[in-house]
Amino acid sequence: MIRVVLHIIEATRTLYHRHPEVRAKRASKGDGPIRSGPHPSRPAFGGHLRVTGRERARFDIKKSCAFRTIAAVALAWLLGLAAPSFAQNAPAQTDARQKLTIGYVEIEGDSRYEPIMAERLVLKAREHPFDGARIGLDDAKILARVLKIDFDLERITVKSSAEVAPAVQQAETRNIRFFLIDAPAEAFKPLASTMRGHDVLLFNVTAPDDTLRRDLCAREFVHVLPSQSMIADGLVQYLASRKWTNFLVLQGPKPGDALAAKAFEASAQKFGARIVANKPFKPGTDPRERELNNPALLSAISRDYDVAFVADEDFDFVRQVPFHLVKPRPIVGAIDLEPLAWHWTWDHNGAPQVNARFAKLAKRNMEGADWAAWMAVKMVVQAALRTKSADFKTQRDFILSSAAAFDGDKGLAMSIRPWDHQLRQAILLATPYYVTASAPVEGFLHQTNVLDTLGDDEPQSPCHLNR
CATH class of the missing domain: 3.40.50.2300 (Response regulator)
Incomplete structure (x- = not known):
């Protein structure tokens, strides 16, 4: 289509220069296109016609206006022909968001x-x-x-x-x-x-x-x-990777404490660790109950342990456990090293x-x-x-x-x-100001997805929504 327009414009230019009126005006005024070849009305003695700048400008303006007019008509004709095509190819109105x-x-x-x-x-x-x-x-x-x-x-x-x-x-x-x-x-x-x-x-x-x-x-x-089992599994994996496999459990009185302790004990069994003792505690400062609220007395057991796990959702008793055990042992669970979804x-x-x-x-x-x-x-x-x-x-x-x-x-x-x-x-194992590790820990393998070493794998789960 563009080539058609160019041909129309070129033909228009040629017709314009050949038009009788244009040729007559050029002959009468001595105007003509400025070119190096001989002019058709040049005198016999070979001299040159003088064309003033004003006359040349006047003719160029007229020629330019006429040319632009014809070109505009040609372009309008082209657009008129192309309009149906553009309408057919235009993208449809986009659907509402x-x-x-x-x-x-x-x-x-x-x-x-x-x-x-x-x-x-x-x-x-x-x-x-x-x-x-x-x-x-x-x-x-x-x-x-x-x-x-x-x-x-x-x-x-x-x-x-x-x-x-x-x-x-x-x-x-x-x-x-x-x-x-x-x-x-x-x-x-x-x-x-x-x-x-x-x-x-x-x-x-x-x-x-x-x-x-x-x-x-x-x-x-x-x-x-x-889940609680995923959190506990992540913690026990890390402890087992450090060869800490004997655990003392200190359990609070709240239902959440019981669930956390139960999940931790199940994880210990799952990964071959051992609970050496589970000692319930009672938050408070009553001296008559010091055997239940004193970390030193609670941790004074005959069997040795590598780590003390504390389940205390109220964050009350656990604050006094670090550095108050009978033996110098790491504290995990509700304080010091916590298994978390994010940190x-x-x-x-x-x-x-x-x-x-x-x-x-x-x-x-x-x-x-x-x-x-x-x-x-x-x-x-x-x-x-x-x-x-x-x-x-x-x-x-x-x-x-x-x-x-x-x-x-x-x-x-x-x-x-x-x-x-x-x-x-993954589960993050974090201290108050640093993430020590993430689970699954290297060395704990699974036949399909290593993340399924955390929590209930399909064979052990009582829920089977995929069946």
Whole structure:
């Protein structure tokens, strides 16, 4: 088409110079194109006609205007011919952007987030992990333009555990399919019963209880936070790698203490270690109960041990255990060396950037539940990116598939275990200001995935969602 226009313009130029009126005007005024060859009206004696600059400019202007007019007509003709073609080849109007809202469900006054106090001093300020989800949403906004999906986060606050299920059910009517569940274990059974068979995916980001993975065994859940058995396995792997295989267990009075101690004892048995004694303690300073609240008396046993494991979710008794045992032994569990989902000093695999972004937003250090909330949002966004779809079923199937691999900035690629929907992941072994190691520890092998050395492997799990 462009070549046609060029031919039209060239033909127009030729016709213009050959037009009788143009030739007559040039002959009468003595104007003509300035060129090196002989002029047709040159005198016989071979002289040259003088063409003044003003006359030359006047003719050039007229010629230029006429030429531009004809060229414009030719171009308009071309566009008129090409318009139907352009209309046929023009891209169709883009579809409207889709919206994907992720629900975040929490309980007002959740006792798990009460600050840990000592003599009116705050020892640990515990916060809901909503800021972790916000970091994930900020990451999602970077991809929103490419995916043509607007990601949003809706915070849903209820009064009690009993209100969690109705809140999720009501949000589902507003086309919210993905939920981050920030609730204790007792909220999960009614939630699983209510949402069974519904098109939702519920990410457990704060409850480590093994019973949710074993007994509840609900396919609508994905457990992003590591289980108690995974945490204990990571710790025992590290201790065994140091040849510390004889353990003294000091167990507190709370239900959470009993669950932590049970998981630790199971891990010791799993990896060939030994519990030399399990001693219950009772926090306090009552001298009449000193045999239950004095670390030296509790640790004065006849059998030797390599490490003392302390289960104390209230962080009360455990504060006085270091350097108060009868024997100089490391303390692990609730203090000194802790097995965690995340730690703010982890400095590998992109973790410094995540920690820095979180600290800037939340004005505090990132912890395990914060990481789990961030990771849950990241999994949803990754599913949208990989499937190039905002369809819930397509995204859910990808998240749960064996082909999915997620980067949680902890080294090894993560995926969902098909038998209990637990997220495979590494466990960090951290002191207050440094991550000493990460598990799985080198030397602990598995036939398919080394991350399955942590927690319930398929043959040992009572939950089989993949069958």
